Structure formats: C-alpha cells, structure tokens
Amino acid sequence: MPRAVREQQMMDAAVQTFGQRGYRAASMDEIAELAGVSKPLVYLYLNSKEDLFTACIRREAQALIAAVRDAAEPDLAADRQLWAGLLAFFTHTAEHPDAWAVLHRQARTHGEPFAAEVVVMRDEIVAFVSLLIGAAARETHRADELAERDVMALAQALVGAAESLAGWANETPGVSAKEAAGTLMNFAWQGLGTLMAGERWSPAGKV
Amino acid sequence: MPRAVREQQMMDAAVQTFGQRGYRAASMDEIAELAGVSKPLVYLYLNSKEDLFTACIRREAQALIAAVRDAAEPDLAADRQLWAGLLAFFTHTAEHPDAWAVLHRQARTHGEPFAAEVVVMRDEIVAFVSLLIGAAARETHRADELAERDVMALAQALVGAAESLAGWANETPGVSAKEAAGTLMNFAWQGLGTLMAGERWSPAGKV
Amino acid sequence: MPRAVREQQMMDAAVQTFGQRGYRAASMDEIAELAGVSKPLVYLYLNSKEDLFTACIRREAQALIAAVRDAAEPDLAADRQLWAGLLAFFTHTAEHPDAWAVLHRQARTHGEPFAAEVVVMRDEIVAFVSLLIGAAARETHRADELAERDVMALAQALVGAAESLAGWANETPGVSAKEAAGTLMNFAWQGLGTLMAGERWSPAGKV
Amino acid sequence: MPRAVREQQMMDAAVQTFGQRGYRAASMDEIAELAGVSKPLVYLYLNSKEDLFTACIRREAQALIAAVRDAAEPDLAADRQLWAGLLAFFTHTAEHPDAWAVLHRQARTHGEPFAAEVVVMRDEIVAFVSLLIGAAARETHRADELAERDVMALAQALVGAAESLAGWANETPGVSAKEAAGTLMNFAWQGLGTLMAGERWSPAGKV
DNA sequence: CATGAATGAGCTTTCATTCAT
DNA sequence: AATGAATGAAAGCTCATTCAT
Structure with a gap:
C-alpha cells in the first residue's frame, strides 16, 4: 500500500482518537491499532506524537x-x-465531530505549539467575518460608525x-446546521444592523 | 491545622496546576508539593486524581x-x-484565570465524567440567561414571538x-471586563430587541 | 530500608551490569532486578541512566x-x-574487575560526558606519577635531563x-598483583634510570 | 557495481559509524545511508549487525x-x-582513527564474540614483539636471564x-607518530637493556 | 540487483497509587 | 495526623530484521 494512502489512514485514526x-x-498504540498498522510505521511516517497531532490540526484546519x-x-x-459561510461551518463541524473536537478543544488545551496552529485558522476566519462586517457597514453607508x-x-x-x-448543535439531537445558522x-x-443604525446600549440607559 | 483548611489549600494547588x-x-507529585503536604495526605483527603479534579470543578463552578x-x-x-451578570462573569474569569481554564478548557476536554460537571453549571447559566430573555420578552409584550x-x-x-x-479579553492586554461586557x-x-420586534433574517430575504 | 543503603545496593548492581x-x-530492568528493587525506585533515587552511570564512574574513580x-x-x-602505588592499583583492579571495566572500558567508550569523568581521575594518577618521576630525577641529581x-x-x-x-593480569589465571607490579x-x-643517566635511543643509533 | 566494491563501501561506512x-x-539505518545503499542490501551482503561488526574488526585488524x-x-x-614497527603502528592508528576506535575501544567493550577477534590480533602483535625481545636478548647473549x-x-x-x-598522540595536537615512537x-x-644486563628492581632493594 | 513497506521486541521514563510506621 | 519508601502498569520511541516486488 502506497505511503500517501497509509498516511491518510493514520491521520484519520489519529483525529478520531485525539478527538x-x-x-x-490518546496512546500511539491505540492510534496504530485503529489505523490497522504497527506503531513503528506511524513513527516512520509521522515522526512523533507531537508531529502527528500537528499534522492532524493542520489538515483539519485546512479542510474547515x-x-x-x-x-x-x-x-x-x-x-x-455570511449565511452561506455559517451554514458550511455548521455542516462541516457536524459531519466531522472528531475533527472539530481536535481543533476546538484539544489543540487549544495543550500548549503553545498546537494552540498557535489553531490561532492561525481562527484568525483567518475572524478576518473573513470582519471583512463581511465591514462590507455590510459600507453597504448601509454607515461605515464611520464602527471603529476598527x-x-x-x-x-x-x-x-x-x-x-x-x-x-x-452537535450534542442536541434534532438541531440541524440550517437551524443553528438561522x-x-x-x-x-x-443586532449588527441596529448597531450600525447608531443605537447603542449602555449601562446608563439606551442612547 | 484543621482538615478543612488543608483541603482548601490542596484544591488551590490543584486548580492552579490543572489550569x-x-x-x-498535572502530576499528583506537583500538586502535593505546591500544596506543601505529602502525597499520601492528598490521597487521604481527596481519594484520587479523578475525585480531586471533580472537586475542583465543582468548587470553581459554584464560585462562578x-x-x-x-x-x-x-x-x-x-x-x-444581564449587564450586571456579564460584568461579574468577565470580572470573575479575569481574576481567576486558572479556575476558568479548568472549567472552560480542561474539564470539557477530558471525557464525560468531568464534562458532565461543567454541563450542569453551564445549564444553570443558560437557564438564568433564558430567564432574562423571557423576562425581556414579557417586558416588551412580545413573548409570543419567541418560542421556547x-x-x-x-x-x-x-x-x-x-x-x-x-x-x-484575558489574552488581549488592555481589554477590560467592562469593555467586554459592553x-x-x-x-x-x-439584536434581541429587533428580533422581538418581529424582524427576522432568512435566506429568502428579510421578513 | 534507608535510602542511603538502597542507593549503594543499586550502584553495586549497576557497576556489575555496566561492567x-x-x-x-545494560538495561535498567536488569539493574533493578539485580539490586532487588523495582525500576521506579532506581529512577526515584538516581534520576536517569546517564546519572546512574555517572554516579558509578565517580564512586569507583574515587575508590581507585x-x-x-x-x-x-x-x-x-x-x-x-611507585611500587606501593602500583601494587595497590593492581590489587584494587583485580578485586573489582567490574569497576575497572566501567572505568577503563565503558566510561571512555560512551561519549564526552562520561569520558570526562575518567579523564579527571586519570589526570590525577598521571600527575601523581609525574611527581614521582620528578622526585626520582631530583634524587639522582639529573633533573635537568628531563624536560617537562x-x-x-x-x-x-x-x-x-x-x-x-x-x-x-585479570584475564590471565595465576598472575598476581605483585607479579604485575614487579x-x-x-x-x-x-629504563627511567638509564634514561636519566643520559643514554638515549635514536633511530640513528644509540647516543 | 560489483559486489566486492559495494561490500567495501558498506564496511567503510560501518567502521566510521561504529568508531x-x-x-x-550505531544504527543500521545510518550505516546504510552513509554507504549510499538501502538497508536490505546491507543485510543481503553482510547478514546481520553482528556479522558486519565482526567483518569490520577483522578487516581493520588485518590492515593494522x-x-x-x-x-x-x-x-x-x-x-x-621494533622502532619501525612502532612507527608504523602510530602512523596507521593516527591515519585511521575510526578503525583504531573500533579495534581498541568498541570491539573490546561489547562482549566476548567481538573481544575475541581483537585478542587474536593483539596476540599476534604481542607475539611479534616477544620475538623481537627474544632476538634482542640473543643479540646481547643474555637470553638465559629472561624467562618465557x-x-x-x-x-x-x-x-x-x-x-x-x-x-x-591522537588526541594531543602536535604530537607526531615519530615522537610517540621515540x-x-x-x-x-x-629498560629492557639494563634488565638484560642483569639489574632488577625489587621491593627489598636493587639487586 | 535492489528497495519500499512493514513489524516484533525492547528500551527509558513517568505516574497514580499504596503500605508500614 | 502524617510520611518515607516502594511499585504495577503503561507510554513514547527506536531498532534490527524481513518480505513482496
């Protein structure tokens, strides 16, 4: 079996186990067994547990x-x-719960080397959303109301x-991606709309 | 030194280490050393690592x-x-970062027994917020617009x-609890306001 | 059993096994078993295989x-x-063959950190011998003949x-320390005597 | 490339790595890579790590x-x-430090099968030197003074x-083979000379 | 002739946990 | 009330070695 295929199998098993x-x-033994290979092969192809984890994070971040x-x-x-993006986001995370667990929970919980990988992805998403918010602000001609x-x-x-x-949504049965996005x-x-319309909430009373 | 005090010291050390x-x-060795007691005493008072972790989660959840x-x-x-609650939430998490890390990151990342503890707390908070949303809906006489x-x-x-x-807010210097809450x-x-005012966004166009 | 005693037992086992x-x-398993303790105890007292080896080298170097x-x-x-020193040297190495193997063979064969330890010991011995040679030279009033x-x-x-x-001597049965020293x-x-008497061998012919 | 040549390349790499x-x-991986061949080929030609090491010892012993x-x-x-032999010995070991390390350090440090190989070589050299000493004794007509x-x-x-x-000499810069031999x-x-001249040192006093 | 693919076995190290005192 | 002493079990990682091609 060619190396590239085996590597994907291993990462599939790793994402599932890490998640x-x-x-x-998660033990390398378990990952290897789940992938249907021996442990040394996992090390031969992916170097170390850290590298394997990083590879998983990267692959799943790219996919999301x-x-x-x-x-x-x-x-x-x-x-x-935004609607389309949210729908895709909820659909993807619902279809790949282990991958989402790796990105959202595990990677951010286990130290800088891994958290940094997710920060990159999250920043990309935040930047994308910021762009849309900015575009929305321009569309309604109230861009000046929203500071950077x-x-x-x-x-x-x-x-x-x-x-x-x-x-x-993943944990509650019967909640669809569409519903969550909606x-x-x-x-x-x-809220964004009224906000851009100039209304603000403040502890002293509405403005 | 009375037992109750010793136990709190141990849990302080545990929260810090787990967080x-x-x-x-986190190793029991490190926790015991940080608490300034011997390891067997930790086991005598708190039974096991799992029990200790659970105790930490419960204590910090209650506090929050x-x-x-x-x-x-x-x-x-x-x-x-809601404003007061949010302010208290951001203030408390900012003042007890390790406790927040235990609740938000660690507890949810390490399997059912612990995640369940946090779910209880989170459900309490969600229920509380739901109550406020319901109250707001009643205040504006539009309760019927919002399904359970x-x-x-x-x-x-x-x-x-x-x-x-x-x-x-915790990671970005210069962002205060007040600002985050605001x-x-x-x-x-x-958004809630306009929502209750009957406006909805839908993929087919605004209603 | 007190810690100090156990430590010596472990080092005895380690010297034997390393030698x-x-x-x-040499595996830590084997050393622990030979010492009659569990492996974790060896690590608790002596930290690591490297540290254990270093401790052995140091102890045996001091002893020699x-x-x-x-x-x-x-x-x-x-x-x-010189005679007395040689006799003691041959006697000690004959009585502690594993210790001698550790110092003479193993320590010098496995990289700087260990070899350096032995170099210190060897330099001490060389210095001691140099001293005696110098003294002998002075005794025969021919010190000027021997450059540093x-x-x-x-x-x-x-x-x-x-x-x-x-x-x-260790490997040949029937060769005593006394004989070796002699x-x-x-x-x-x-040879030293004649050398100090001024005679030299050179490829061109005796001087 | 003919088999004999490949084998020598592998052994060159092995001597360097072992030394x-x-x-x-030393890992077979590293040796194979240094030799520029795949690992199975090393096994095909040289059977096992033990055999490879033995082959190296033998080749380098013969060469020395x-x-x-x-x-x-x-x-x-x-x-x-003797002078010529010593000069050649110091020259050869200086020019092939890895080979000398294999013979002098590694082979004698790793158990009987290998040490025995070196003993054969050493005995040959000792026999050769003994021969010269005997010859010298005969030359000075004092053979009877020196027991076997x-x-x-x-x-x-x-x-x-x-x-x-x-x-x-290898480790001290500036010390040439000639100087060491001298x-x-x-x-x-x-010392041999005076010895054969009948003088002996004994703890009881010179004879 | 030569190799990419694969593994069984063993290593060092760590950790939660428990006695005996 | 408290601890020094001790361990069973398991984890990450490496390596010599072998097939199928």
Missing part, C-alpha cells in the same frame, strides 16, 4: 477553512455570504457564538 | 455561578440584570459568545 | 584513587612509593602500560 | 597487522625492527604502553 480521548490520553471559503461566493451580498476595534470584538463574539453553537443570523446580523 | 498544565499533564447570581439583583430590569427553543438557542449563543470573549451587550441585546 | 554488559546493552593514594606513603623514597614534556609522555606510557597489564617496575623504572 | 557512535548506538609487519623488515637488527613468562609480560606492557600512547623506545628499550 475522543484527548491529546495526552476550505469548506467555509468555498461556500461563500464573493459575488453575493455580505449577509448572504469594535469590528474585531464583534467578529470575536460572532465566531465565539458560532463555535459554541456548533458544540450545542439562529445565529437572527441573533447577530439584526 | 496551567492540563488534567493529564455565585459571582454571576450575586451580581444580578432580581429587582432590576432584565437588561440591567429559540430562547434556548439564543441563550446558548449568548453564553458561547461570552465564553469566547472571556478568553479573548461589546456583548451591544452585539446581543440590540 | 559486564556495557553501558548501552583512594586506594592508590593511601598506599603510597609520602615519607618513602620515590621508587618505593618528556615527563608527561613517560607518565602517560607508564600509566598506559599499567592499565594494559591490569587487564592482562614486571612494570622492572620494565619501567630501570 | 564514532559505538556498536550499540599488515602495516606493522610490512614496516619491520626482518633483515634489520631487533631494535630497528617475563618476555610475555614485558611484551604486554610494551604493547599496552603503545596503545595508551596512540590514544594520547618516547616509547626511550622508555622501554633502555
């Missing part, structure tokens, strides 16, 4: 980014792009909400 | 819940209660966004 | 140096001191010959 | 013996033959001193 057991609790990127066609309006930092914070909150909903659009986009 | 190293990487609960005085308006499930999903998204912002209120409460 | 199997071929030092009483004439470098080279050769003879004295001291 | 890393630390043998022309006087066993012990000491000096001749041959 379910966690990085430390690609899913979101491919869904949002640049010709659409900003809100339609506000856009960042909003994007952070939106992505965070999406990540949280992804977990909830909830988030209703929750966020509308 | 920084992670559940698996209490902080949020105590902040939101029931006499205030729903939006003021929508409320749940919104609460999930709000809590998820808060969790995400908590991490972002961003979230602007982002969410407004 | 017979070699550093790499002490044996030679204690034998050569400073009041004696230089030749008697010649003394060093002679000491090197003498120590080398002694090391070689130690191996030979051979070396005859071989070397006499 | 620098040691028998156990040959160098010494060829240098000492049988027509010369005994002292000139004394000759052996002297040869052992001489060879040991030479081995020790070889290491010293030192040894001065040190040993002279």
Whole structure:
C-alpha cells in the first residue's frame, strides 16, 4: 500500500482518537491499532506524537477553512455570504465531530505549539467575518460608525457564538446546521444592523 | 491545622496546576508539593486524581455561578440584570484565570465524567440567561414571538459568545471586563430587541 | 530500608551490569532486578541512566584513587612509593574487575560526558606519577635531563602500560598483583634510570 | 557495481559509524545511508549487525597487522625492527582513527564474540614483539636471564604502553607518530637493556 | 540487483497509587 | 495526623530484521 494512502489512514485514526480521548490520553498504540498498522510505521511516517497531532490540526484546519471559503461566493451580498459561510461551518463541524473536537478543544488545551496552529485558522476566519462586517457597514453607508476595534470584538463574539453553537448543535439531537445558522443570523446580523443604525446600549440607559 | 483548611489549600494547588498544565499533564507529585503536604495526605483527603479534579470543578463552578447570581439583583430590569451578570462573569474569569481554564478548557476536554460537571453549571447559566430573555420578552409584550427553543438557542449563543470573549479579553492586554461586557451587550441585546420586534433574517430575504 | 543503603545496593548492581554488559546493552530492568528493587525506585533515587552511570564512574574513580593514594606513603623514597602505588592499583583492579571495566572500558567508550569523568581521575594518577618521576630525577641529581614534556609522555606510557597489564593480569589465571607490579617496575623504572643517566635511543643509533 | 566494491563501501561506512557512535548506538539505518545503499542490501551482503561488526574488526585488524609487519623488515637488527614497527603502528592508528576506535575501544567493550577477534590480533602483535625481545636478548647473549613468562609480560606492557600512547598522540595536537615512537623506545628499550644486563628492581632493594 | 513497506521486541521514563510506621 | 519508601502498569520511541516486488 502506497505511503500517501497509509498516511491518510493514520491521520484519520489519529483525529478520531485525539478527538475522543484527548491529546495526552490518546496512546500511539491505540492510534496504530485503529489505523490497522504497527506503531513503528506511524513513527516512520509521522515522526512523533507531537508531529502527528500537528499534522492532524493542520489538515483539519485546512479542510474547515476550505469548506467555509468555498461556500461563500464573493459575488453575493455580505449577509448572504455570511449565511452561506455559517451554514458550511455548521455542516462541516457536524459531519466531522472528531475533527472539530481536535481543533476546538484539544489543540487549544495543550500548549503553545498546537494552540498557535489553531490561532492561525481562527484568525483567518475572524478576518473573513470582519471583512463581511465591514462590507455590510459600507453597504448601509454607515461605515464611520464602527471603529476598527469594535469590528474585531464583534467578529470575536460572532465566531465565539458560532463555535459554541456548533458544540450545542452537535450534542442536541434534532438541531440541524440550517437551524443553528438561522439562529445565529437572527441573533447577530439584526443586532449588527441596529448597531450600525447608531443605537447603542449602555449601562446608563439606551442612547 | 484543621482538615478543612488543608483541603482548601490542596484544591488551590490543584486548580492552579490543572489550569496551567492540563488534567493529564498535572502530576499528583506537583500538586502535593505546591500544596506543601505529602502525597499520601492528598490521597487521604481527596481519594484520587479523578475525585480531586471533580472537586475542583465543582468548587470553581459554584464560585462562578455565585459571582454571576450575586451580581444580578432580581429587582432590576432584565437588561440591567444581564449587564450586571456579564460584568461579574468577565470580572470573575479575569481574576481567576486558572479556575476558568479548568472549567472552560480542561474539564470539557477530558471525557464525560468531568464534562458532565461543567454541563450542569453551564445549564444553570443558560437557564438564568433564558430567564432574562423571557423576562425581556414579557417586558416588551412580545413573548409570543419567541418560542421556547429559540430562547434556548439564543441563550446558548449568548453564553458561547461570552465564553469566547472571556478568553479573548484575558489574552488581549488592555481589554477590560467592562469593555467586554459592553461589546456583548451591544452585539446581543440590540439584536434581541429587533428580533422581538418581529424582524427576522432568512435566506429568502428579510421578513 | 534507608535510602542511603538502597542507593549503594543499586550502584553495586549497576557497576556489575555496566561492567559486564556495557553501558548501552545494560538495561535498567536488569539493574533493578539485580539490586532487588523495582525500576521506579532506581529512577526515584538516581534520576536517569546517564546519572546512574555517572554516579558509578565517580564512586569507583574515587575508590581507585583512594586506594592508590593511601598506599603510597609520602615519607618513602620515590621508587618505593611507585611500587606501593602500583601494587595497590593492581590489587584494587583485580578485586573489582567490574569497576575497572566501567572505568577503563565503558566510561571512555560512551561519549564526552562520561569520558570526562575518567579523564579527571586519570589526570590525577598521571600527575601523581609525574611527581614521582620528578622526585626520582631530583634524587639522582639529573633533573635537568628531563624536560617537562618528556615527563608527561613517560607518565602517560607508564600509566598506559599499567592499565594494559591490569587487564592482562585479570584475564590471565595465576598472575598476581605483585607479579604485575614487579614486571612494570622492572620494565619501567630501570629504563627511567638509564634514561636519566643520559643514554638515549635514536633511530640513528644509540647516543 | 560489483559486489566486492559495494561490500567495501558498506564496511567503510560501518567502521566510521561504529568508531564514532559505538556498536550499540550505531544504527543500521545510518550505516546504510552513509554507504549510499538501502538497508536490505546491507543485510543481503553482510547478514546481520553482528556479522558486519565482526567483518569490520577483522578487516581493520588485518590492515593494522599488515602495516606493522610490512614496516619491520626482518633483515634489520631487533631494535630497528621494533622502532619501525612502532612507527608504523602510530602512523596507521593516527591515519585511521575510526578503525583504531573500533579495534581498541568498541570491539573490546561489547562482549566476548567481538573481544575475541581483537585478542587474536593483539596476540599476534604481542607475539611479534616477544620475538623481537627474544632476538634482542640473543643479540646481547643474555637470553638465559629472561624467562618465557617475563618476555610475555614485558611484551604486554610494551604493547599496552603503545596503545595508551596512540590514544594520547591522537588526541594531543602536535604530537607526531615519530615522537610517540621515540618516547616509547626511550622508555622501554633502555629498560629492557639494563634488565638484560642483569639489574632488577625489587621491593627489598636493587639487586 | 535492489528497495519500499512493514513489524516484533525492547528500551527509558513517568505516574497514580499504596503500605508500614 | 502524617510520611518515607516502594511499585504495577503503561507510554513514547527506536531498532534490527524481513518480505513482496
């Protein structure tokens, strides 16, 4: 069996094991057995547990980014792009729960070398969302109302909400990707709208 | 030294170690040394690593819940209660980063027994937020517009966004709890408002 | 059983195993079993295989140096001191063949960290021998005939010959320490005598 | 490429690797890569690591013996033959440090099967030196003074001193083979001379 | 003639856990 | 009430060695 194929099999097994057991609790023995190969072969092809984990993170991050990127066609309006991206995001995470666990939970929990990999991916997504927010602001001619930092914070909150909903949708039976995306659009986009319309909430009272 | 005090010292050391190293990487040796006691004493008082971790999760969950609960005085308006709760949440997580790491990262990353503990806490918070959303809906006389499930999903998204912002605020220098809470209120409460005002976003076009 | 005693037992087992199997071929399992303890205890007390090996080298080097030092009483004439030292050297190495193997073979064969330890010991011995050669030169009033470098080279050769003879004496049944020491004295001291008497061998013919 | 050539290339790589890393630390992978062939080919030609090591020892032992043998022309006087042999010995070991490391350090450090190979070579050299000593004794007509066993012990000491000096000369910059050989001749041959002249050192006093 | 693919066995090291005192 | 002493079990990693082609 050619090396490239075996490598993918190993990474499939690794993603599954890391996602379910966690990085430390996952043993190379288990991964090798699940992949149907011997442990030395895993080391021969992927060097070390750390390298294997990093390779998994990278592969799954690429896949998730690609899913979101491919869904949002640049010709659409900003809100339609966001909708398509969210739908793709919820669909992809629902279809690859172990990969999502690796990216969202494991990679961020086990130290800099791994967390940094995910930060890159997350920053790409946040940047993409920021772009859409900016585009939406321009579309409604109120760009001046939103400072750079506000856009960042909003994007952070939106992505965070999406990540949280992804977990909830995966664990709650009967919640579809469409429903999750719809909830988030209703929750966020509308708020964004009024926000750009100039209304602000403050502890002293609405402005 | 009385037992109760010793136990708290051990749990302090455990929270710190678990939060920084992670559940698996934290060793009982390190925890015992940090607590200034011998290892057998830790076992005598807290039985096992699992039990110790569970005890930490429970203690810190209680503390976080209490902080949020105590902040939101029931006499205030729903939006003021949410604001106070969010502020307390961001303040508490910023002041106890290791405890927050234990709850948000470690507990959810290392298997059912622990994740379940956090789910209890999270559900309490989500229920609390749902309550406020419901109250707000009643205050604006549009309760019928929001189905039970929508409320749940919104609460999930709000809590998820808060969790995400908590991490972002802790890691980004110069972002205060007040600022984080303000961003979230602007982002969410407004959206909630228009939502309750009957406007919906849908892929087919705004309604 | 107190720690200090156990540590010596472990080092005894380690010296034996390292001496017979070699550093790499000796397994911590075997050492632990020979010492009558579990492997973790060996690590608890002696940290690592490298540290254990280093500790063995140091202990045995000290013991050998002490044996030679204690034998050569400073009041004696230089030749008697050398005789006593050689006798002690051959006796000690014959009585502790594994220790001698560790020092002479293993330590020098497995890289700088270990070889350096032995170099220290060897340099001490070489210095001691150089001292005696110098003393002998003064006793015969021909100190000016022997340059510093010649003394060093002679000491090197003498120590080398002694090391070689130690191996030979250990492996050849019926060769006593006394005999080995006698051979070396005859071989070397006499040559030293004539050398200091001014005679030299050169490829061009005797001078 | 003919088999014989490939085999020599492999053994060159093996000698270098064994000499620098040691028998156990040297991996067949590294040897194969250094030789520029695949691992199975090494096994096809040389059977096993043990066999490969043995082959290296044998080849290098032959080479060293040959160098010494060829240098000492049988027509010369005994002292000139010894001089020539020593010079060749120091020159050869200086020019092939890895080979010398294999013979002097590695082979003797890793168990009987290999040490025995070197013993054969060493015995050949010792026998050769013994021969010269005997010849010298006959030349000076004092053969009766030197018992067979004394000759052996002297040869052992001489060879040991030479081995020790070889290491010293290789590691000390600026010490040439000629110088090392000269030192040894001065040190040993002279002693031999007086010895054969009937003088002995004994603990009871000179005879 | 030569190799890419694959593994059984063994190594060092760590850790949660328990006695005996 | 508290600990020094000790271990069973398992993990990451490496290596000599062999097939099928």
